[in-house]
Amino acid sequence: MNAESRTGVEPRGRFRFTLKTLLLFFIGIALVVGAGVNTWRLRTAERELNKLRNEAGYLSVSDRTKVHVIALEVDDPRTWKWRMFVPKGHKYQWRLAQGSIPLDSAPTHGITGISNEPYWDSDGEVLITAKLSEADDGDWRLSVSSKRGDSKDQMGGATLTIPRDDLQWMSTVPATDGRVLGGSGAVAVDPAGPIVLLQRRACEKQPDGSYKPSTNPMPGFMLWLEER
Secondary structure (H helix, E strand, C coil), rough: CHHHHHHHCCCCCCCCCHHHHHHHHHHHHHHHHHHHHHHHHHEEEEEEHHHHHHHHHCCCCCCCCCCCEEEEEECCCCEEEEEEEECCCCCEEEEEEEECCCCCCCCCCCCCEECCCCHHHHCEEEEEEEEEEECCCCEEEEEEEEEEECCCCCCCCCCEEHHHHHHCCHHHCEEEEECCCCCCCEEEEECCCCCCEEEEEEEEEEECEEEEEEECCCCEEEEEEEEE
């Protein structure tokens, strides 16, 4: 036997693992895996919760510096409702327009409705209702109203009168385009706006007789919010 073997010294280059070392190693792996599984489960639960809240018409506000909007289900095709979170410090004016409506921007014409009640002193949710209704004289009214909980400081609303002839496209054009903000679930948007809640336009007739959305301004109506 050589000297190294007689003294009980193991050859260099080998690793010695004690039971304690192995136990700590496997405990560390278990903790890492467990943390990863818990994180995955938490994120999955959050996604499911947000989905259920969207389906029920509730807002999940992830960033209180942005406007959050979700469209609510209604039975009347000429009534639209939204739940909207408005950050503190932002005051808006209602804008309603009809006639020549651009595809991707707010028109320069239309009417304005404002409220001077200081609702902007605090953030909060607002329930918004828009309606398109026919008046007794045959003309139409596009109106918007809002309700900010039981607060005494409200955002107000506005009403636009639309001559009957200006909505003939609704019965004569077989296809329309437009948007309803938050119609596919809650969205967060820049509070600087403009925040287009509702847009409806006539599609443009093509040479082959079909109708498609146009990049040009088309007959329609629109509801949006602008900062003031």
